[in-house]
Amino acid sequence: MTKQLNFTQTTLGAFKSTFGIIGIVMITLLFSNTMQAQNTATTSTTQAEQELTVTGTVADEFERLEGVSIIKKGTVIGTATDKNGAFTFPKPLKTGDVLLFSYIGYEEIEIKIDKNNTVINLVLTTDAIEVVGALQTDKPYKSKRKK
Amino acid sequence: MKTLWYILPFIVVFQSYAQLSDFGTVNFYKADSIALANKHEGLSNLPQLAHKLTANLTTDVEKFRAIYLWVCTNIANDYNLYLKNSRKRRQLQHNSKKLEDWNTRVTKEIFRKLLKREKTICTGYAYIVKELSTLANLKCKIINGYGRTSTTDVEKLNAPNHSWNAIQLNNKWYLCDPTWASGIPSPKTNAFIFQYNNGYFLTNPELFAINHFPTDSKWFLLEERTPNFETFINAPIIYSKAYTNLELHETPKTMHHVITKHTTVDFKYTLLKPITDKDISLVIDDGYNSKTIHPKNIRINTPALAFNHQFNSTGFYDVHFYIKKDLIATYTFKVETIN
Numbered sequence: 404m405t406k407q408l409n410f411t412q413t414t415l416g417a418f419k420s421t422f423g424i425i426g427i428v429m430i431t432l433l434f435s436n437t438m439q440a441q442n443t444a445t446t447s448t449t450q451a452e453q454e455l456t457v458t459g460t461v462a463d464e465f466e467r468l469e470g471v472s473i474i475k476k477g478t479v480i481g482t483a484t485d486k487n488g489a490f491t492f493p494k495p496l497k498t499g500d501v502l503l504f505s506y507i508g509y510e511e512i513e514i515k516i517d518k519n520n521t522v523i524n525l526v527l528t529t530d531a532i533e534v535v536g537a538l539q540t541d542k543p544y545k546s547k548r549k550k
Numbered sequence: 551m552k553t554l555w556y557i558l559p560f561i562v563v564f565q566s567y568a569q570l571s572d573f574g575t576v577n578f579y580k581a582d583s584i585a586l587a588n589k590h591e592g593l594s595n596l597p598q599l600a601h602k603l604t605a606n607l608t609t610d611v612e613k614f615r616a617i618y619l620w621v622c623t624n625i626a627n628d629y630n631l632y633l634k635n636s637r638k639r640r641q642l643q644h645n646s647k648k649l650e651d652w653n654t655r656v657t658k659e660i661f662r663k664l665l666k667r668e669k670t671i672c673t674g675y676a677y678i679v680k681e682l683s684t685l686a687n688l689k690c691k692i693i694n695g696y697g698r699t700s701t702t703d704v705e706k707l708n709a710p711n712h713s714w715n716a717i718q719l720n721n722k723w724y725l726c727d728p729t730w731a732s733g734i735p736s737p738k739t740n741a742f743i744f745q746y747n748n749g750y751f752l753t754n755p756e757l758f759a760i761n762h763f764p765t766d767s768k769w770f771l772l773e774e775r776t777p778n779f780e781t782f783i784n785a786p787i788i789y790s791k792a793y794t795n796l797e798l799h800e801t802p803k804t805m806h807h808v809i810t811k812h813t814t815v816d817f818k819y820t821l822l823k824p825i826t827d828k829d830i831s832l833v834i835d836d837g838y839n840s841k842t843i844h845p846k847n848i849r850i851n852t853p854a855l856a857f858n859h860q861f862n863s864t865g866f867y868d869v870h871f872y873i874k875k876d877l878i879a880t881y882t883f884k885v886e887t888i889n
Binding site: 477545 | 594595596597598600601605654657681684685687699700701729730734735787789790791835837866868870877880882
């Protein structure tokens with residue numbers, strides 16, 4: 404035990420005297436490195452969580468569309484286009500968020516947000532639907548009979 | 551006592567599973583109240599509407615219920631638009647290019663009307679149910695096909711004329727018809743009358759198949775027992791009240807019958823709610839007079855209902871089956887003498 408303690412003390416002493424300056428330099432280096440690492444990490448998180456304001460317009464092949472619903476997919480946060488077909492998403496978004504554009508009679512479109520895609524000018528195509536309509540009635544059936 | 555607290559959650563879970571598998575006893579009081587409380591919400595902001603209708607509900611079936619009931623009680627059927635569309639479609643049925651153009655034009659008109667005046671025809675109903683469901687994170691589809699009512703001319707039924715919905719709840723698909731559930735046009739003025747019919751909500755697919763024929767047969771949801779178009783055309787006419795009274799329509803399987811004098815015909819149904827013998831009547835119409843009879847041999851073993859009727863006079867009869875004042879189904883019988 405004493406030997407070991409002695410050894411430690413000797414080592415410490417050696418550190419202090421011989422490697423004191425080097426130690427400080429190394430520790431400083433260590434810190435600066437850590438700082439750098441932290442810096443990079445911070446930068447990348449900021450990139451991912453950078454708050455993006457998304458704006459744009461929605462139209463069909465003929466004109467701008469008013470009242471197109473835009474929601475953040477999986478949430479109820481959303482807005483609708485104004486009478487000029489323009490919108491500004493009410494909450495800041497981040498890379499990877501998906502906006503769902505929907506409007507009665509048109510196909511739904513999903514747009515993935517990233518920092519190069521914050522101005523969205525969308526053209527919706529009409530939904531390929533057959534418009535049909537049969538009505539229910541309570542009129543009793545009447546056979547056609549020969550007069 | 552302590553053991554009970556350990557067992558209780560299991561009992562509750564088991565019971566609610568059983569309920570959810572057919573939703574028979576799910577209480578829609580809360581969902582319905584929410585749908586009715588949002589009566590004056592417009593269609594201008596669909597995500598907001600979907601949110602208002604579903605945010606306070608926990609199960610998918612309740613969420614869907616609120617959406618469905620809201621659509622059925624707020625969207626009116628546009629009879630004039632329906633007439634205009636069906637006339638035009640018939641005229642253009644052999645001209646696919648022009649039909650396509652018409653479709654594009656009428657689609658715009660329909661959706662504009664739907665948004666502005668909350669009036670539409672069945673594609674509009676099915677569409678808005680689907681849109682709101684999608685916004686509430688529910689899996690819902692529009693099913694196109696043929697719908698048949700007492701006034702459908704089956705000889706002219708050569709193109710799909712109706713749309714309804716399929717909804718996935720707990721990994722199982724169910725059928726519903728918001729158009730027919732919302733009401734009927736007034737027999738006199740053709741103005742639409744709201745008259746919610748709960749029978750078209752998550753209906754038994756076998757009953758549904760009697761007057762709904764999807765263009766894609768997988769949407770019968772009947773697996774191998776899928777009817778063909780001929781069976782569909784020859785099926786009896788069932789009315790909206792059939793959906794509030796019956797779980798199943800079993801026999802007669804066809805609309806038109808040629809029988810000999812003194813033949814006894816069997817009628818069999820599965821009921822949704824208990825009834826008594828005197829609730830059942832047949833109105834038999836020979837084209838000049840109609841008489842109401844109470845059939846013999848009524849056997850009610852809830853939910854099963856069976857009775858029969860013997861035709862003792864020759865002639866051609868429209869036979870209407872009623873439960874109380876509800877018209878359920880119509881069949882025709884040509885009664886001939888034996889040679």
